[in-house]
Amino acid sequence: MTRSCTLWSDRLANALPRILINTPIMTSLYGFVKRLYLVFYPPAPEAPTESPLRFGVLGAARIAPIALIYPVKNHSDAVVKAIAARDQGRADAFAKKHGIPKAYGGPGAYQKLLxxxxxxxxxxxxxxxxxxxxxxxxxxxxxHVLLEKPSADTAEETRKMFAFAQEKRLVLLEAFHYRFHPATRRLKEIVDSGEIGILTKIETSLAVPSGLIDDGNIRMVYDLGGGVMMDNGCYTLSMSRYLSGADPTKVISAKADILPKFPLVDIGGTATLAFPTPGGSTGPAEGLTATLDVHYRLPPRFGFLPQWPKVFARVTGTRGSVELNNFVGPWIYHQITIESSEEEGGPLQKRTEQRYGNLGWTTYRYQLEAFVDKLRGRDPEHWFDAQDSITNMEWIETIYKETGLGSRPPSTAKVPQATGT
Structure with a gap:
C-alpha cells in the first residue's frame, strides 16, 4: 500500500506541471508570464543586418526602455547607439544599464546627439x-523622428513639424503604439464588418487611481503641456476617431476637473463629441456620439480602497456591442467581448476573443516593425499619416477651449521652418 501510494504520488508530481498548464487558468497565467519575460528579455534577432538603423534617444525618460530599447533588442535592422540627458551622470547611468555605446550629457547634450x-x-x-x-x-x-504622443502643444506646431518632415523627405511618426497591435486591429475589423450593426455610441476610457501621478510629475506642469486630456485624452480621442472611421463634427459637452494649486492643468475630465454616422448610413436620429473619460486621480472607494484603472474602448451598434479592455497595453492582457444578434432586437449571442500576435511582441514592438518598414521603403502592415496627427491635436484644442482651460502654451523656441510655413 505504501509503495502504491508512493508510485501514485511520483506520477502525480511528474504530471502536475502538465495538468496545471493545460487548465484554462494556468494556461492563461503561463502565457502571461512568458509574454512578460520575453518583453523584458527579448531574444536576439536570428539574422541581424550589417548596417542597421541607428537610433538616438533624447532624454533618459522612463518610457524609453519599454517603448524603444527593449523592442530594438530583437529587431534585426535597428540598434540604439546614443542617449542624451541634461545631466552627464544620468546619461552615463542610463547608457550603462541598457548597453548603449554613447552617452551625451550636460548643456548642449541634445544638440550633440542630433x-x-x-x-x-x-x-x-x-x-x-x-x-x-x-x-x-x-x-x-x-x-527621422519617432515622436511620443501627443505630437505637440498645438495643432499648428504639429502641422509645421510634418510639413518640415515632408520637405526634408524624412519620416515622422507620432507614437500611437496601440494602433499597431493585433487586438486593436481585430476590434476595428469587427466594428467595420457590420456585425454589431450601425454604430450609435463609442465610449473610451483611460483613467488611473490616485497615487500614480503626484504633484511633482511633469504632467502637472502647464508650461510643459501638462494636463490629462493632452496625455490620456489623446489616446481616447485617437481611438474614437479610428473606430468611427471619421472625424468629429462638434464637441457636444466637455468638463475638466482641476485642483486649486493647478488652475490650468486638468487632472480629470470628460468630453462627448458628435460624429457622422459611418458610411452615411441611416442610423438613429441622434447619430453617432463618442464619450471620452480620462483621469489621473480616481478617488479611492470608501475612502481607502484604490480603484482599478479604467482602460477600455466600447462600441455600441444597432445589433450589439464590442469592447476591448486595456486597449493601451493589450500585450500585457486584454479581452475582446462581442455581443451581437442577427437582426435588430434579436437575442444577443456573446463570445470573447484575444489577439496577442507574435509572442513577446508589445504594441511598441509592432510599432517599431512598421516604422522600420517605412524607413526602408516597404509598405507597413499599418500606418497613419500626418493629417491624422494634426486632426487629433485640433480636436484636443477644441475640447480644451470648451472646458475653458484653453490650449497649452505654444513653444517660443527659435527653430528651422519649412519653406512656406
Missing amino acids: DDPEIDVVYNPLPNGLHYEWTMKALAAGK
Whole structure:
C-alpha cells in the first residue's frame, strides 16, 4: 500500500506541471508570464543586418526602455547607439544599464546627439512642451523622428513639424503604439464588418487611481503641456476617431476637473463629441456620439480602497456591442467581448476573443516593425499619416477651449521652418 501510494504520488508530481498548464487558468497565467519575460528579455534577432538603423534617444525618460530599447533588442535592422540627458551622470547611468555605446550629457547634450553623424533616427520622449522644438531641430539635422504622443502643444506646431518632415523627405511618426497591435486591429475589423450593426455610441476610457501621478510629475506642469486630456485624452480621442472611421463634427459637452494649486492643468475630465454616422448610413436620429473619460486621480472607494484603472474602448451598434479592455497595453492582457444578434432586437449571442500576435511582441514592438518598414521603403502592415496627427491635436484644442482651460502654451523656441510655413 505504501509503495502504491508512493508510485501514485511520483506520477502525480511528474504530471502536475502538465495538468496545471493545460487548465484554462494556468494556461492563461503561463502565457502571461512568458509574454512578460520575453518583453523584458527579448531574444536576439536570428539574422541581424550589417548596417542597421541607428537610433538616438533624447532624454533618459522612463518610457524609453519599454517603448524603444527593449523592442530594438530583437529587431534585426535597428540598434540604439546614443542617449542624451541634461545631466552627464544620468546619461552615463542610463547608457550603462541598457548597453548603449554613447552617452551625451550636460548643456548642449541634445544638440550633440542630433549632430552625431552615426545617428539615423531620433526617438523624442521629452515633455510635451519640448516636442516641437526638438523634433524640428532633429529634422533640420536630417534625422527621422519617432515622436511620443501627443505630437505637440498645438495643432499648428504639429502641422509645421510634418510639413518640415515632408520637405526634408524624412519620416515622422507620432507614437500611437496601440494602433499597431493585433487586438486593436481585430476590434476595428469587427466594428467595420457590420456585425454589431450601425454604430450609435463609442465610449473610451483611460483613467488611473490616485497615487500614480503626484504633484511633482511633469504632467502637472502647464508650461510643459501638462494636463490629462493632452496625455490620456489623446489616446481616447485617437481611438474614437479610428473606430468611427471619421472625424468629429462638434464637441457636444466637455468638463475638466482641476485642483486649486493647478488652475490650468486638468487632472480629470470628460468630453462627448458628435460624429457622422459611418458610411452615411441611416442610423438613429441622434447619430453617432463618442464619450471620452480620462483621469489621473480616481478617488479611492470608501475612502481607502484604490480603484482599478479604467482602460477600455466600447462600441455600441444597432445589433450589439464590442469592447476591448486595456486597449493601451493589450500585450500585457486584454479581452475582446462581442455581443451581437442577427437582426435588430434579436437575442444577443456573446463570445470573447484575444489577439496577442507574435509572442513577446508589445504594441511598441509592432510599432517599431512598421516604422522600420517605412524607413526602408516597404509598405507597413499599418500606418497613419500626418493629417491624422494634426486632426487629433485640433480636436484636443477644441475640447480644451470648451472646458475653458484653453490650449497649452505654444513653444517660443527659435527653430528651422519649412519653406512656406
